[in-house]
Amino acid sequence: MPYHYNTPEDKQAMLAAIGAESVDVLFDAIPSELKLDRPLDLPPALSEMELDQHMRELASHNTPAGEAVCFLGAGSYDHFIPAVVDTIGSRSEFYTSYTPYQAEASQGNLQVMFEYQSLISELTGLDVSNASLYDGASAAAEAVLMAISATGRHGKVIVPESLHPEYRATIATYLENLETDLVTIPTPGGVVDPETLAEAIDEATAAVVLQQPNFFGCVEDPDAVSKIAKGAGALLIAAFDPLSLGVLKRPGDYGANIAVAEGHTLGSPMAYGGPYLGIMACEKSLVRRMPGRIAGQTVDRRGNTCYVLTMQTREQHIRREKATSNVCTNQGLFALRATVYLAQLGPQGLRETASLCLQKSRYAAEQLCLLERFSLAFDEPTFKEFVIRDTENRVEELLNFGLDKGYLAGLPLGRWYPELADCFLVAVTEKRTKAEIDGLVTTLANASTLTSIPATA
Amino acid sequence: MRNNRDTQLLCELSKPGRRAARLPACDVPEREIADLLPAESIAPKPPALPEVTEPQIVRHFVNLSTMNMSVDTHFYPLGSCTMKYNPKRNERAAAMPGFADLHPCQPEQSIQGMLALLYEMQEYFKEISGLDACSLQPAAGAHGELTALLVAAAYFRDNGEKRTKVLVPDNAHGTNPASAAMAGYKSITVKTTSDGFVDMADLAAKLDDEVAVMMITNPSTLGLFEPHMREIADQVHARGGLIYLDGANMNAILGITRPGDWGADMQHYNPHKTFSGPHGGGGPGAGPICVTDKLAPYLPTPIVRKGGSGGSSVENRKGTGKLNPSLNAQHSTLNSHYSLDFDMPKTIGRVRSFFGNVGVLVRAYAYIRTHGPDGLRAVSENAVLNANYLLSRVKHILPVPQGNRCMHEFVASANTLKKEKGITAMDIAKRLLDYGFHAPTVYFPLTVPEAMMCEPTESESKESLDAFAEVLFRITEEDADLLHDAPHTTSVSRPDEVRAARQPVLTWAALVEAN
Numbered sequence: 001m002p003y004h005y006n007t008p009e010d011k012q013a014m015l016a017a018i019g020a021e022s023v024d025v026l027f028d029a030i031p032s033e034l035k036l037d038r039p040l041d042l043p044p045a046l047s048e049m050e051l052d053q054h055m056r057e058l059a060s061h062n063t064p065a066g067e068a069v070c071f072l073g074a075g076s077y078d079h080f081i082p083a084v085v086d087t088i089g090s091r092s093e094f095y096t097s098y099t100p101y102q103a104e105a106s107q108g109n110l111q112v113m114f115e116y117q118s119l120i121s122e123l124t125g126l127d128v129s130n131a132s133l134y135d136g137a138s139a140a141a142e143a144v145l146m147a148i149s150a151t152g153r154h155g156k157v158i159v160p161e162s163l164h165p166e167y168r169a170t171i172a173t174y175l176e177n178l179e180t181d182l183v184t185i186p187t188p189g190g191v192v193d194p195e196t197l198a199e200a201i202d203e204a205t206a207a208v209v210l211q212q213p214n215f216f217g218c219v220e221d222p223d224a225v226s227k228i229a230k231g232a233g234a235l236l237i238a239a240f241d242p243l244s245l246g247v248l249k250r251p252g253d254y255g256a257n258i259a260v261a262e263g264h265t266l267g268s269p270m271a272y273g274g275p276y277l278g279i280m281a282c283e284k285s286l287v288r289r290m291p292g293r294i295a296g297q298t299v300d301r302r303g304n305t306c307y308v309l310t311m312q313t314r315e316q317h318i319r320r321e322k323a324t325s326n327v328c329t330n331q332g333l334f335a336l337r338a339t340v341y342l343a344q345l346g347p348q349g350l351r352e353t354a355s356l357c358l359q360k361s362r363y364a365a366e367q368l369c370l371l372e373r374f375s376l377a378f379d380e381p382t383f384k385e386f387v388i389r390d391t392e393n394r395v396e397e398l399l400n401f402g403l404d405k406g407y408l409a410g411l412p413l414g415r416w417y418p419e420l421a422d423c424f425l426v427a428v429t430e431k432r433t434k435a436e437i438d439g440l441v442t443t444l445a446n447a448s449t450l451t452s453i454p455a456t457a
Numbered sequence: 458m459r460n461n462r463d464t465q466l467l468c469e470l471s472k473p474g475r476r477a478a479r480l481p482a483c484d485v486p487e488r489e490i491a492d493l494l495p496a497e498s499i500a501p502k503p504p505a506l507p508e509v510t511e512p513q514i515v516r517h518f519v520n521l522s523t524m525n526m527s528v529d530t531h532f533y534p535l536g537s538c539t540m541k542y543n544p545k546r547n548e549r550a551a552a553m554p555g556f557a558d559l560h561p562c563q564p565e566q567s568i569q570g571m572l573a574l575l576y577e578m579q580e581y582f583k584e585i586s587g588l589d590a591c592s593l594q595p596a597a598g599a600h601g602e603l604t605a606l607l608v609a610a611a612y613f614r615d616n617g618e619k620r621t622k623v624l625v626p627d628n629a630h631g632t633n634p635a636s637a638a639m640a641g642y643k644s645i646t647v648k649t650t651s652d653g654f655v656d657m658a659d660l661a662a663k664l665d666d667e668v669a670v671m672m673i674t675n676p677s678t679l680g681l682f683e684p685h686m687r688e689i690a691d692q693v694h695a696r697g698g699l700i701y702l703d704g705a706n707m708n709a710i711l712g713i714t715r716p717g718d719w720g721a722d723m724q725h726y727n728p729h730k731t732f733s734g735p736h737g738g739g740g741p742g743a744g745p746i747c748v749t750d751k752l753a754p755y756l757p758t759p760i761v762r763k764g765g766s767g768g769s770s771v772e773n774r775k776g777t778g779k780l781n782p783s784l785n786a787q788h789s790t791l792n793s794h795y796s797l798d799f800d801m802p803k804t805i806g807r808v809r810s811f812f813g814n815v816g817v818l819v820r821a822y823a824y825i826r827t828h829g830p831d832g833l834r835a836v837s838e839n840a841v842l843n844a845n846y847l848l849s850r851v852k853h854i855l856p857v858p859q860g861n862r863c864m865h866e867f868v869a870s871a872n873t874l875k876k877e878k879g880i881t882a883m884d885i886a887k888r889l890l891d892y893g894f895h896a897p898t899v900y901f902p903l904t905v906p907e908a909m910m911c912e913p914t915e916s917e918s919k920e921s922l923d924a925f926a927e928v929l930f931r932i933t934e935e936d937a938d939l940l941h942d943a944p945h946t947t948s949v950s951r952p953d954e955v956r957a958a959r960q961p962v963l964t965w966a967a968l969v970e971a972n
Contacts, residue, residue, distance in 0.1 A: 002827060003542045003733075004839045005918035014846040014919060023838045026845050029682040029862065030714050040712045041584050045829030048546050055823065059555025061570030061791055068567065072560040075810055082478060084511055092529035092735075093522035096543050099739035100525075102896050104887065104947040108524035109738040115467055118965040122504045128963050132740070134596035137810035145639070166810040173757070173806040177610040177641035219498050247490055249500045262810070271551075272571050273561030273811025274596065275741030287961070293739060297968065298957035301942070306949035310957040316599070316635035317901070321644035326599045326635035333737030336518075343467055343514050347503040349478035354503075355490065356483055362493055363485035381494050403564060411562045415799070434484040 002048075063403075065270065069436045070408045071364075073385045073427020074215065075136060075164055075262050076270050079243065079353075080431050081341075085267040088340045095333050099293070103308045109332060110307035113295035116335040119342045123245055124259040125252025126281040130292035132335040133278030133327060136262025137167045140209060140239055141174040142325055143258045143280060146289045147207035147235040149324070154180050155204020158197065158234075162187040162214035165416035167239060171209070180206065190218045190378025190387070192225055201232040210256075211239040212248065216425065217361070217385025218378055222254035230255060242266055242279065244383050246354025251281070258282045267341030268334045277334040288314060291325030353430050357384035360437065361428035367441045368426070373448045377423045385427040387413065392448075393422040401447040407440050459523045459948075463516040468965045470517060471507035477514060524948060525738070526895045532921050534847075536866045536898040536910025537630065537678055539708045539730035541840075544827065547733060547820035556819050561811035565796055571815070572795035576761040578818050581825050582747050585707075585833070586724050587717025590753035592760060593745045593813040598705060599632035600808060601725025601744030602672070604757060606640035607805045608723065608748060609670050609699050611755040615803060618697070620669035626655055628679060628902035633672045633703060642669060649904060653679040653859040655689055664696055674703040675719075676710065678902045678910070680844065680863035690720025699723065699752075707731040708914065709841055709865035712834030723748040732821035743814035743821070758804045759797035759812065839915035840865045843922060847913050850926035854933055855885075858905060866912035868905050869897075875907050879937050882907040887951065888935070888943035892928040 006014070011023070020026055027035070046054060070078040089095065093108065100106030100113075113131040120129035133139040144157050157180060159168050172182050185196050191214065201208065208229040212220045222238065229236040238256035240248075243265055251259035263277030264270070282290055288311060296310035316323040345353060361384045368374050368388055377387035388410065390398060395412045402409030414421030428437065463470070490499060509517075526533065533540035551557065559571055579591040595601035606623065613620050623637035626647045634644035645663055648656040655673070664671075671693045675683045683689065690700045702716040702724035708731045716724050728734050729742035736742070748756065797812075828836060841864055848857060848867045855869040871882040886896030886909070898910040913922055932940065944950050962971055 002832075003544065003916045004835065005916070006839055006842065010919045011842065014842055018842075018845045018849045020845070023842055026838075026841050026862065027713055029684065029864070030710075031684070031687070034687065034714050034719050036587075036713060036715055036718065040830040040833060042581055042825065042830045042833070045832045046826050048827070051546060051823060051827055052549070054826065055550040055553060055819075056555075058570040058574050059553045061568075061573065062555045062559055063563070063567035064554045064556075064558035065560060066554055066558050070560055072562050074562055076561050078558075078560065084477070084514055087515065088518040088522075090548075091519065091522040092543075093525045093527045095735045095737050096528035097525045097738045098533065098535055098538055098540060098736045098895075101898075102526075102886065102890065103952045104944050104949055105526040105531075105890050105895055106524075106738075107948055108521040111464070111466075111521055111524070112518075112738075114963070115965075117963055118466075118468065119506065121964045121966060122506065125504075127966075128961075134600060134741075134814075135809050135811075138596065138600070138808065141808075164810070166807060169807045170809055173607060173808055174639075176805065177607060219494060221495070221497075223497060245500065246503050247494065247500060248498055250504065253500070269557040269816075270560050271557050272559040272563075272568065272815040273813065274809075275743070275814040275816050276810075287963070294961075294963060296957040297962040298953045300949040300953065301951040302949075304949050306952045308952040308954050308957050310954065310961060310963075313958070316631035318631070319635070320631045321634035321638040323631070323635040323638070326603055326632050326639050327597075328599045328630075328632050329597045329740035329742050331737070331741045332739035333735075334741060336738065339467075340514060340518060342506050343509055343517075344477045344511065345506065346476045346478065346508045347506045348476055348508075349480060350506060351503040352480040356480060358490065358493055359483050359487050360485050362488070381498075383494075400564070403567060408560060408563060408567070430480065437485070 068403065068406050068408045071426050071428060071440060072408045072411055074411050074425055076273060077265050077427055077429050078270060078431055079265050079429050081267050081269065082344050084344055085337050085340045089333060089337045094336055100309060103306065107306060110295045112336050112339055114297060114307050116339045117295065119339060120279055120281050123242060124281040125250030126259055127284040128287045129281040130290050130294050132330040133280055133292050134331065135274060135276040135278045136239065136260060137170040139260040139278035139280045140167045141171045142291045143237045143260050144171050144207055145174065146258060146286060147237060148180055150286055150289055151206045151235060153204050153206040156181040156183045157206050158183045158185060158200055158208045160185050160187045160192045162191060162216055163209055163211045163239065164215045190216050190380045191220050194224045194228060197225060197228050201228060201234060203233065205232055205234040207235040207237050209237045209239060213241060213244055213383040216378055216387045217382040218380040219383060226255040243354055243357065246350040247358060257286065263338050266338035268337050275331060275334060277331045277338055289324050291327045293330045356430035357428065360432055361386060364426065364428045364437045367437065371445050371448055377420065384429060385425055387423050387425050389423050395422060395424050398444065398447050399424060402443055405443045407443055409440060409444065460520050464520045466965060467507040467509060467517065470509050470513055473508055475508045475510050477509060477511040531893060531895050532917055532925060533895040534897050534911045534913050534925065535895060536912040537705055539912060539914055541733055541914040542916035543733055543735040544824065547823040550823045551816050551819040569791050569795055572761050573791055574822050575818065576763050576795050578822055579761060582726060582745055585711060586747040587715030588724065588747035589750040590756060591745060591747045592756040593818055594757045594808060595725065595744035595746060596809050596814050597742045597744045598725050598727045599636055601746045602632055602636035603639055604808045605701055605723040605725060605746045606636055606642065606670060608752050608755040610640060611803065611805050612752055613669055620667055622668045624663060624668055624671040626673060628677060628904045629672060629674055630678065630703060630705060653677060653681050654683055655685060657685055660689065664692060666696055668696060668698040670699045670701050672701040672703060674706060676706045676864040679859045679868050680866035681859060682864055686719045694720065705730060706865060709837055711837040712830060713837055723752060728817050728821035733824040734817045734820045741814055741817055743817035754801060754803040755805050757807045758801050759799045762796050762798045763793050836915050843913040843915060843917055847911060847922045847926065851929060854930045866910060868902065869909045869911065870905050871907035871909060874933060880940050882909050884940035884943060885909065885932055888932045888940050889928065890944040891946045894925055894928060
């Protein structure tokens with residue numbers, strides 16, 4: 001076996017020391033009627049070479065971004081990952097280490113967590129950050145639980161339809177067995193209508209969750225939403241796009257009490273949806289209700305500056321059922337990657353990346369809308385994504401045609417929004433070139449001119 | 458050799474005007490940002506990130522990395538964490554662009570290899586647990602616990618039953634009661650006996666028709682197989698409750714015994730423990746769950762199905778099946794079509810975005826394929842052999858209250874040493890660092906005073922176990938004062954945790970304020 005050391009002689013010596021006749025005897029504590037009396041029904045072992053060939057074979061049945069030009073978004077994006085992020089993320093002193101309970105053996109990880117928290121705090125304009133959660137959607141759900149506990153309001157939480165549908169679904173699941181209702185307000189215009197929100201909110205509302213830019217790519221008016229939420233005594237939870245903060249105001253700037261985000265875009269691959277990086281930052285007053293690991297600076301017995309996991313009395317391993325959350329892991333390796341990525345970008349790099357997303361996506365939207373078949377679904381400014389309406393209402397055929405030509409052209413919205421069944425969401429990152437955008441437009445134009453598109457198999 | 462100059466904080470290394478990244482020039486007609494976005498939404502300036510060069514970044518982080526212990530550098534006998542070797546072939550596989558660069562919303566016909574792998578993982582996990590259905594969605598073990606408890610809640614709601622309690626033994630991981638509370642249940646503690654087993658009388662006293670689920674870790678956190686497992690399951694089932702198996706300790710029983718065969722109705726796996734995913738300094742992990750047939754309809758969606766569509770709402774995801782030949786050259790070599798089933802009317806919904814922690818699952822897949830059925834059984838045999846061997850050496854140095862034999866881990870106690878010489882589990886843990894060993898898990902489980910939980914895993918040698926035991930012995934002979942001040946050789950020693958918690962300094966900004 002590839003990763004075991006024990007030779008037959010070792011085994012004999014070890015069994016003699018134990019006082020056992022065989023390895024089987026070591027399992028005598030398991031009642032024999034509970035033992036499996038056959039080998040597991042699994043495929044036979046592969047050598048490393050065979051495994052490598054097999055994995056390449058499986059991978060060859062996929063069409064990754066790079067083989068197809070990726071215009072898919074909705075929370076996962078084809079952003080550029082600098083080589084330095086992979087280099088540092090591949091240091092096995094980082095990736096094969098454990099949660100830094102033993103601070104003296106983990107100062108590297110702990111300082112990275114402290115630096116990550118500092119960067120996220122600066123990025124969001126909020127006082128404190130934890131050292132990461134699972135992903136953006138579960139971070140949003142944790143933020144909702146935090147808000148309910150902080151306000152003591154168990155009546156309802158309000159989310160607009162312009163919040164990512166999978167974030168809404170996750171929050172709904174987390175609330176399903178609790179007393180709090182999840183109230184969804186419609187956003188027919190693509191952004192929150194302040195009047196609709198004002199009608200829905202009341203004194204039992206714990207929080208309003210606002211995504212900026214929202215699921216449709218539209219830029220919301222967070223000041224208006226913030227004012228209504230605060231006016232009713234509810235908290236504002238902002239779900240933000242980290243890279244948008246190169247041009248857009250920060251959650252703290254418009255009064256968010258808690259900010260959450262999907263952070264894989266800070267230097268981690270799309271990887272078919274995970275693992276990702278759940279970002280969470282909040283106001284100082286909420287820190288003791290925040291879930292997840294937090295690193296703090298302190299001094300050691302010699303007076304040296306150092307870092308430790310802190311405020312652990314919030315956590316499950318101390319408080320058990322009274323903990324703020326059951327979260328036990330963070331996404332340490334991806335928090336490291338985000339830290340390296342943000343350092344690599346710096347303020348100017350962040351600004352330029354955000355600006356490229358903005359400029360290129362606007363260009364793509366305009367070019368697509370020059371085709372008679374397409375129009376923008378919403379008349380609102382957008383950041384790096386936008387919703388295209390196909391007046392011929394043949395989104396599936398269109399996108400399949402695009403894939404045949406090498407474009408992951410967009411995401412059909414009908415599954416989540418029946419009224420948008422004729423629409424698809426297009427994302428344009430800094431990685432997309434003018435030639436790729438023009439190629440997409442030409443391809444979809446060709447699809448438009450075809451009288452008949454190959455039928456569904 | 459570490460260089461301390463470059464491990465200053467990034468904000469201290471920063472100097473205005475430095476930069477590492479250069480972005481390409483904008484190749485589309487550029488417009489003023491003010492013309493594209495509402496004035497009130499625009500940030501006047503970007504966030505004040507550090508301004509550093511790429512060589513600075515590399516030196517900073519590489520030097521920080523040397524301030525960690527890790528599996529690749531040290532023996533890490535951290536109980537319940539299964540800090541086994543993280544195979545490099547798995548890393549290479551997960552980094553293949555055909556896996557790493559897939560968008561989670563790609564059409565099914567462009568991800569058939571990915572779906573085939575995930576389908577197989579569902580099947581492998583079902584087989585290893587002896588359960589009927591699998592969801593790969595949860596992102597971590599505790600997330601799997603929460604998901605399964607919500608599945609249980611949906612099941613009872615659907616059956617018109619109102620059950621409000623979850624039973625948790627007192628030696629369980631803290632995540633168990635915390636997950637129960639998050640899922641809206643009242644967590645009730647069941648005592649364990651001095652042998653470390655569930656106290657059957659206390660269970661009988663607390664088991665009633667309000668109990669939805671009993672969560673049990675088996676082998677337990679003491680590294681013991683629960684002798685009354687079948688009886689416990691039968692009694693809980695007789696009252697209409699369900700058994701949840703905390704799968705943190707699966708490394709002890711692969712191919713030897715299966716939770717489904719002892720009456721578990723649901724369980725999670727920790728692929729980052731049992732199936733060699735690297736721990737990453739605290740994550741990412743994954744927390745797939747398996748359940749019995751009756752609970753399957755409530756699992757989160759989507760689930761991967763083999764051979765065609767799982768239902769009507771999958772229609773959106775189905776393509777023409779006609780790909781550009783250059784994009785699916787070998788498509789025909791997969792012998793089936795795989796699809797995502799979103800159409801499960803009784804599903805609890807979802808517990809996160811997208812499919813799951815796929816990168817971790819790819820590594821677990823590579824690990825299982827590397828081992829095969831005999832190899833996985835050998836993993837557990839060697840893990841249990843190593844643990845028992847270490848136990849045979851350690852019990853002469855520190856008492857192991859719960860016996861002579863164990864499964865994959867055992868819990869020693871420094872309680873006698875504390876009483877006689879004032880040496881605590883923490884002292885020993887810290888002194889081990891001086892000798893180049895990571896510390897065991899200390900002060901857990903809570904039922905053992907001065908607990909030191911040791912799990913050597915299968916990927917350690919007899920020599921390293923011998924060396925660990927010898928060092929442990931030497932430490933217990935050392936002067937108590939020397940140990941109270943340990944570690945002596947690390948860059949820091951005994952951080953002031955009370956100060957960290959009472960006067961929290963959590964960011965650079967707070968640092969500036971504090972000074």
